[in-house]
Amino acid sequence: MTERVVIIGADATGMAAASQARRMKSAAELEIVVFERGHFTSYSACGIPYWVGGDVDSRDDLIARTPAEHRARDIDLRLRTEVVELDVPGRRVLVRELDGGGETWWGYDKLVLATGATPIRPPMPGIDAAGVHGVQTLDDGQALIDTLDTLDAKAERSAVVVGAGYIGVEIAEALINRGYRVTMLTRSSQPMSTLDPDMGELIRKAMEGMGIRVVTDAEVTAVHTGDDGRARSVATSDAEYPADVVVLGIGVRPATDLAAAAGLPLGPHGGLVTDLAMRVRGHENIWAGGDCVEVLDLVSGSLRHIPLGTHANKHGQIIGSGVGGDYATFPGVVGTAVSKVCDLEVARTGLLEKDAREAGLQYVTVTIESTSRSGYYPGAALMTVKMLAERRTGRVLGVQIVGREGAGKRIDIAAVALTARMTADQMIALDLGYAPPFSPVWDPVLVAARKAAMAVRKDQFVR
Amino acid sequence: MTERVVIIGADATGMAAASQARRMKSAAELEIVVFERGHFTSYSACGIPYWVGGDVDSRDDLIARTPAEHRARDIDLRLRTEVVELDVPGRRVLVRELDGGGETWWGYDKLVLATGATPIRPPMPGIDAAGVHGVQTLDDGQALIDTLDTLDAKAERSAVVVGAGYIGVEIAEALINRGYRVTMLTRSSQPMSTLDPDMGELIRKAMEGMGIRVVTDAEVTAVHTGDDGRARSVATSDAEYPADVVVLGIGVRPATDLAAAAGLPLGPHGGLVTDLAMRVRGHENIWAGGDCVEVLDLVSGSLRHIPLGTHANKHGQIIGSGVGGDYATFPGVVGTAVSKVCDLEVARTGLLEKDAREAGLQYVTVTIESTSRSGYYPGAALMTVKMLAERRTGRVLGVQIVGREGAGKRIDIAAVALTARMTADQMIALDLGYAPPFSPVWDPVLVAARKAAMAVRKDQFVR
Numbered sequence: 001m002t003e004r005v006v007i008i009g010a011d012a013t014g015m016a017a018a019s020q021a022r023r024m025k026s027a028a029e030l031e032i033v034v035f036e037r038g039h040f041t042s043y044s045a046c047g048i049p050y051w052v053g054g055d056v057d058s059r060d061d062l063i064a065r066t067p068a069e070h071r072a073r074d075i076d077l078r079l080r081t082e083v084v085e086l087d088v089p090g091r092r093v094l095v096r097e098l099d100g101g102g103e104t105w106w107g108y109d110k111l112v113l114a115t116g117a118t119p120i121r122p123p124m125p126g127i128d129a130a131g132v133h134g135v136q137t138l139d140d141g142q143a144l145i146d147t148l149d150t151l152d153a154k155a156e157r158s159a160v161v162v163g164a165g166y167i168g169v170e171i172a173e174a175l176i177n178r179g180y181r182v183t184m185l186t187r188s189s190q191p192m193s194t195l196d197p198d199m200g201e202l203i204r205k206a207m208e209g210m211g212i213r214v215v216t217d218a219e220v221t222a223v224h225t226g227d228d229g230r231a232r233s234v235a236t237s238d239a240e241y242p243a244d245v246v247v248l249g250i251g252v253r254p255a256t257d258l259a260a261a262a263g264l265p266l267g268p269h270g271g272l273v274t275d276l277a278m279r280v281r282g283h284e285n286i287w288a289g290g291d292c293v294e295v296l297d298l299v300s301g302s303l304r305h306i307p308l309g310t311h312a313n314k315h316g317q318i319i320g321s322g323v324g325g326d327y328a329t330f331p332g333v334v335g336t337a338v339s340k341v342c343d344l345e346v347a348r349t350g351l352l353e354k355d356a357r358e359a360g361l362q363y364v365t366v367t368i369e370s371t372s373r374s375g376y377y378p379g380a381a382l383m384t385v386k387m388l389a390e391r392r393t394g395r396v397l398g399v400q401i402v403g404r405e406g407a408g409k410r411i412d413i414a415a416v417a418l419t420a421r422m423t424a425d426q427m428i429a430l431d432l433g434y435a436p437p438f439s440p441v442w443d444p445v446l447v448a449a450r451k452a453a454m455a456v457r458k459d460q461f462v463r
Numbered sequence: 464m465t466e467r468v469v470i471i472g473a474d475a476t477g478m479a480a481a482s483q484a485r486r487m488k489s490a491a492e493l494e495i496v497v498f499e500r501g502h503f504t505s506y507s508a509c510g511i512p513y514w515v516g517g518d519v520d521s522r523d524d525l526i527a528r529t530p531a532e533h534r535a536r537d538i539d540l541r542l543r544t545e546v547v548e549l550d551v552p553g554r555r556v557l558v559r560e561l562d563g564g565g566e567t568w569w570g571y572d573k574l575v576l577a578t579g580a581t582p583i584r585p586p587m588p589g590i591d592a593a594g595v596h597g598v599q600t601l602d603d604g605q606a607l608i609d610t611l612d613t614l615d616a617k618a619e620r621s622a623v624v625v626g627a628g629y630i631g632v633e634i635a636e637a638l639i640n641r642g643y644r645v646t647m648l649t650r651s652s653q654p655m656s657t658l659d660p661d662m663g664e665l666i667r668k669a670m671e672g673m674g675i676r677v678v679t680d681a682e683v684t685a686v687h688t689g690d691d692g693r694a695r696s697v698a699t700s701d702a703e704y705p706a707d708v709v710v711l712g713i714g715v716r717p718a719t720d721l722a723a724a725a726g727l728p729l730g731p732h733g734g735l736v737t738d739l740a741m742r743v744r745g746h747e748n749i750w751a752g753g754d755c756v757e758v759l760d761l762v763s764g765s766l767r768h769i770p771l772g773t774h775a776n777k778h779g780q781i782i783g784s785g786v787g788g789d790y791a792t793f794p795g796v797v798g799t800a801v802s803k804v805c806d807l808e809v810a811r812t813g814l815l816e817k818d819a820r821e822a823g824l825q826y827v828t829v830t831i832e833s834t835s836r837s838g839y840y841p842g843a844a845l846m847t848v849k850m851l852a853e854r855r856t857g858r859v860l861g862v863q864i865v866g867r868e869g870a871g872k873r874i875d876i877a878a879v880a881l882t883a884r885m886t887a888d889q890m891i892a893l894d895l896g897y898a899p900p901f902s903p904v905w906d907p908v909l910v911a912a913r914k915a916a917m918a919v920r921k922d923q924f925v926r
Contacts, residue, residue: 313905406872413879430882433812433875435871437803441772
């Protein structure tokens with residue numbers, strides 16, 4: 001008998017799951033139906049800032065696989081269809097055709113929730129005005145680019161970016177490259193609140209050096225509009241900033257309204273809670289993954305919400321294996337991320353100081369400066385590495401890196417070491433690639449480990 | 464009472480040991496005497512090819528710390544002095560002043576052997592002719608550059624590089640950049656025998672693309688000289704190659720004649736054998752490190768000789784701690800190395816196929832191609848990753864990477880994973896830094912791990 005899997009959402013997780021399940025089961029064994037609210041499939045949302053900034057030529061470049069390609073593999077993909085209700089005991093979903101056509105119940109044997117995340121839009125006057133954009137989906141990106149295209153003719157044009165996470169910072173850079181006067185507003189004490197404030201300070205300097213105005217500790221209160229109903233400025237409790245266009249990069253929350261209404265279990269951040277095989281806890285035949293779930297943080301032992309394409313893809317792969325009858329698990333994350341701001345590379349893995357405190361961990365911190373290559377080799381550039389190590393045990397809890405070319409992906413050294421629960425002392429001994437064009441004799445990450453190991457020892461002695 | 468440590472050799476290991484010991488003990492507690500045969504201290508031998516090629520301006524750039532700087536820290540550093548005899552029971556060394564001044568016995572309480580390695584010079588006619596150079600020491604590098612400077616006036620000038628390891632390949636590139644017609648001769652079936660032949664083939668193509676003539680399976684039989692006694696050509700059993708200058712990059716052997724004569728224990732590769740704290744086995748008060756020792760290969764469990772500045776520095780640090788009364792160990796290596804050939808980055812860690820066979824390990828191999836960045840991001844470049852994983856257990860045994868910018872240091876991911884004895888399956892789950900300018904959604908190393916895990920499973924099934 002043919003089983004049916006219904007997949008809700010056709011981006012990274014949903015389509016990776018569909019593809020993997022199809023690799024394992026023929027159309028005679030498994031019918032795969034995918035419902036997607038938007039117009040696109042399998043695209044790189046992470047690439048949107050680069051498309052806006054012009055580094056990526058066209059929207060199509062961001063699409064890894066088109067609907068036609070999926071359909072050619074016996075995947076019944078339905079765009080512009082929204083699942084509006086989930087009936088878990090009845091094993092069925094209510095599907096609405098967004099471009100007219102009414103609603104229909106679809107039964108399922110297996111269900112995959114890949115509904116992604118929703119950009120946070122703070123409820124304030126003017127938030128829905130024309131010229132105010134999110135950058136979460138390709139549709140969002142297209143709308144922003146359409147707005148920018150109409151504004152390009154203006155000699156003096158201003159933009160406000162609200163929020164200073166990865167997306168906010170990347171968009172700010174994209175907009176300055178397009179000739180806007182850019183103001184970035186953030187509630188945090190420094191941009192890039194995915195770093196500790198002392199490291200975020202380095203980002204602020206780089207952004208200001210590029211001509212971006214960075215306003216921290218800013219509480220946005222309203223978007224003011226002109227007579228045409230379009231955004232004109234953004235107000236905070238202290239001031240007002242001109243804005244022909246406003247981009248919201250405040251962050252996202254898991255899109256789990258549907259799941260919540262159906263009584264599925266949500267975690268502390270509003271994401272679905274799954275087991276290690278990405279099955280929704282307590283439900284043998286429902287899987288969930290990507291931006292709508294919470295993941296286990298292997299360093300702190302707690303659940304986190306980390307919307308990131310690389311996890312979404314892995315989840316999809318694992319879910320597809322499970323749906324297809326095979327076995328695979330997602331053990332958890334260590335919280336690695338890397339980004340580029342101007343010519344700075346910014347990376348982190350593990351816990352920030354505040355994360356560690358929240359987890360009940362006590363730690364020492366060290367910060368070092370070193371170079372990406374041997375000091376005498378052309379192109380050697382400074383980088384700053386901060387490391388947190390646990391008191392007593394010396395276990396490395398987190399690493400943050402800010403530097404120029406060659407700095408960012410060094411975070412992977414720490415990411416693997418954190419996964420293996422290495423101590424700073426163990427890291428010192430790591431046999432990393434060395435040659436003058438690639439690293440000083442002591443890789444900067446090892447310099448930090450050496451100093452962290454010393455700080456741990458000193459701490460033993462003092463207290 | 465003041466103790467005396469005698470250190471033989473003033474490059475990375477010797478001077479790192481001296482510095483670290485001095486950090487821990489005052490001059491009143493510990494007298495530190497260093498004997499060095501050459502003219503220089505603490506220099507980067509790995510940087511010599513870049514100095515020859517002009518990427519590094521001057522010899523002084525390669526010197527991390529001058530004799531004067533060391534002496535200012537109460538280190539009694541004596542250049543141009545050679546230790547010619549070691550009397551272990553008598554705890555003394557016989558020291559010859561090379562620029563005249565006779566021989567003197569020096570007693571020691573502690574001894575550090577940091578005598579480095581000696582370039583292999585195959586015994587053949589003409590090997591000692593003018594114009595034949597090694598590139599092991601700064602003195603060697605200076606001599607080569609002096610020769611090149613005199614040849615620069617010649618319109619047509621040819622060079623032969625014998626050996627195709629890292630140094631040979633780097634020097635070949637340096638010489639072609641200086642306008643030489645370069646032939647590289649190697650006994651191996653491919654250049655870069657630190658890689659498997661299938662990966663070495665990629666290096667050969669890159670070198671040939673640069674105009675370097677690569678002759679493999681070549682047995683060098685003689686250097687022919689002109690009437691002036693200078694090198695003119697290099698003969699193999701099959702042919703003869705014009706050579707105004709000949710550079711030997713055949714490799715090095717541990718410089719352990721002194722230690723051997725004193726009855727200290729040598730390993731299978733002729734290097735000193737130490738315990739984990741870098742003390743020569745069986746000798747409480749004698750340490751050895753750097754290019755003159757053998758190190759434990761953590762993957763195969765056997766001893767290897769790996770002359771590399773980064774290990775030498777670590778050894779020095781550990782020895783200095785031991786000499787100073789503290790505790791530190793060097794657990795071993797996984798065999799990581801990285802290099803640059805033209806615009807190719809070349810890296811390896813762990814075992815080659817032949818190493819694995821020699822260690823009695825059975826394995827599967829996979830080779831994948833992927834890109835350094837998201838495919839749509841500017842500058843995304845192809846890279847090839849080869850992975851060996853053990854049959855049955857799936858433990859990753861080795862990784863080799865050849866690619867362009869951003870490829871080389873990715874080897875560190877595998878180096879840490881090998882240290883943690885991860886399986887290919889465990890590697891798939893690694894939380895590595897992802898953003899379009901830095902990586903595809905699946906990092907190339909993870910793509911290889913995924914394929915390797917599949918190969919391991921397939922192998923279980925078949926046999």
